[in-house]
Amino acid sequence: MKKAREINNLKGIEYFRSALEEVTYPNQTFDVILSSLTLHYVELFDTIAQNIYKWLKPGGQFVFSVEHPVFTAEGTQDWSYDTHGEKQHWPVDNYFIEGRRNTTFLGENVVKYHRTLTTYLSCLLNQGFKLKEVVEAQPSEEMLKQFSEMKDELRRPMILIMSYEK
Amino acid sequence: MKKAREINNLKGIEYFRSALEEVTYPNQTFDVILSSLTLHYVELFDTIAQNIYKWLKPGGQFVFSVEHPVFTAEGTQDWSYDTHGEKQHWPVDNYFIEGRRNTTFLGENVVKYHRTLTTYLSCLLNQGFKLKEVVEAQPSEEMLKQFSEMKDELRRPMILIMSYEK
Numbered sequence: 001m002k003k004a005r006e007i008n009n010l011k012g013i014e015y016f017r018s019a020l021e022e023v024t025y026p027n028q029t030f031d032v033i034l035s036s037l038t039l040h041y042v043e044l045f046d047t048i049a050q051n052i053y054k055w056l057k058p059g060g061q062f063v064f065s066v067e068h069p070v071f072t073a074e075g076t077q078d079w080s081y082d083t084h085g086e087k088q089h090w091p092v093d094n095y096f097i098e099g100r101r102n103t104t105f106l107g108e109n110v111v112k113y114h115r116t117l118t119t120y121l122s123c124l125l126n127q128g129f130k131l132k133e134v135v136e137a138q139p140s141e142e143m144l145k146q147f148s149e150m151k152d153e154l155r156r157p158m159i160l161i162m163s164y165e166k
Numbered sequence: 167m168k169k170a171r172e173i174n175n176l177k178g179i180e181y182f183r184s185a186l187e188e189v190t191y192p193n194q195t196f197d198v199i200l201s202s203l204t205l206h207y208v209e210l211f212d213t214i215a216q217n218i219y220k221w222l223k224p225g226g227q228f229v230f231s232v233e234h235p236v237f238t239a240e241g242t243q244d245w246s247y248d249t250h251g252e253k254q255h256w257p258v259d260n261y262f263i264e265g266r267r268n269t270t271f272l273g274e275n276v277v278k279y280h281r282t283l284t285t286y287l288s289c290l291l292n293q294g295f296k297l298k299e300v301v302e303a304q305p306s307e308e309m310l311k312q313f314s315e316m317k318d319e320l321r322r323p324m325i326l327i328m329s330y331e332k
Contacts, residue, residue, distance in 0.1 A: 070236060070258055073322075080246060080255065089246065091255035092236055096304045096320040116323070117283065121300045131297045134287045138262045154262040156239075157282070 021047055025055045035064035037159070040072060040112050043100075046123050053127040056166040062129065063164075068136060068157040072114040075101040079152075090156035120162070129164040136160055187213055191221045201230035203325070206238060206278050209266075212289050219293040222332040228295065229330075234302060234323040238280040241267040245318075256322035286328070295330040302326055 016023070020042055033052050042048055052062050071077065074093040082088045098119065101112045125131065137159035139150040182189070186208055199218050208214055218228050237243065240259040248254045264285065267278045291297065303325040305316040 070261070074255055080257070089240060089257035089259040090261075091246070092258050092322050093255040094320070095236070095256075095322050096302075116302055118300055118302045121297070125297065125299065131287070131291065133291065134284055136262075136282055136284045154260070156258050156261050 023051070025051075027054045028057045028060075029055050030060055031057055032061045032063070037065050037067065039064055040066045040115070041110075043113050045113075045115060045119065049123040049127050049129075053124075053129060053166060058166060060166045061132075061163065062124070062166070063162070065137075065159055065161045066120070067112065068160040069095070069115060069117050069120070070156055071158045072101060072112055075103065075114070077103050087152060087155075117160075120160070124162075124164050129166060132163040132165050134160070134162050189217070191217075193220045194223045194226075195221050196226055197223055198227045198229070203231050203233065205230055206232045206281070207276075209279050211279075211281060211285065215289040215293050215295075219290075219295060219332060224332060226332045227298075227329065228290070228332070229328070231303075231325055231327045232286070233278065234326040235261070235281060235283050235286070236322055237324045238267060238278055241269065241280070243269050253318060253321075283326075286326070290328075290330050295332060298329040298331050300326070300328050 020038070021044055033056060039045060039048065056062060070090070070092055073095045074091045076091075079087040080089055080091045094114075096116060098115050099113060101114050103110050103112055121131070136157040138157075139147075139153045143150050144154075186204070187210055199222060205211060205214065222228060236256070236258055239261045240257045242257075245253040246255050246257045260280075262282060264281050265279060267280050269276050269278055287297070302323040304323075305313075305319045309316050310320075
């Protein structure tokens with residue numbers, strides 16, 4: 001498997017396996033950097049933000065999705081239920097206490113890192129990125145019709161998607 | 167009291183009393199527009215965003231604070247308590263159901279309007295504003311030492327402050 005620093009010799013699609021904090025690329029290598037539901041597993045967002053800014057060409061795009069701070073804050077990643085077992089509301093707690101959260105995902109213990117919205121935005125704006133668009137993902141009309149449980153996804157934001165330009 | 171349209175004749179500080187949606191000013195009148203904890207009482211944020219963009223000079227600043235969407239979503243604006251009356255967590259519900267919330271403030275019934283973070287950001291970015299800074303207000307070290315109840319303000323975001331440039 002090629003090392004990331006040999007990126008200049010890339011043809012087509014190639015895959016690297018590495019801790020994100022340890023990846024290195026030459027400055028101004030990429031037109032677009034895309035990250036899907038990964039960065040809430042990474043402790044040092046500021047480091048990643050710095051690197052991504054360097055790796056992008058001028059005018060380059062950084063588009064990413066993460067679990068929403070409202071979703072990661074409290075840590076259990078489950079609803080609050082009433083005495084009848086009905087979903088009562090979504091719990092938010094320790095919002096400004098950033099860092100490690102021990103959660104479960106598909107039956108496995110998983111460590112995630114909670115960050116405030118302020119941190120996600122500030123780290124990138126401070127690098128010099130320009131915010132282009134923000135979306136808190138919600139189900140479409142079609143999904144709401146097809147899957148009745150999807151209506152709960154209108155009750156709390158789960159996914160945050162942002163698009164930035166260098 | 168002068169009407170807003172006579173703004174060109176203003177000397178020093180003058181005060182107008184009017185519904186925000188009905189205020190009119192000439193285009194490119196102001197260097198800075200500041201709004202403190204007001205816009206969550208206004209139903210039509212998009213209209214306000216359009217107007218503010220027009221009223222600012224090129225390079226002008228729009229800085230505002232509102233109650234945070236996490237604070238306004240559920241509507242009762244109170245904690246969830248356990249059976250011993252202790253604060254359990256902050257409830258979020260109906261996050262994507264924007265609009266009217268009937269709340270109480272200092273013992274009075276008050277109508278507020280919940281909007282998602284996406285709406286606050288998108289309305290302004292779509293006008294052409296550039297996001298400069300976002301802060302979710304939290305108590306300082308000094309406040310935390312002086313007022314023990316302030317530690318609850320680390321548990322959920324109450325105030326959202328944003329700064330934009332035309």
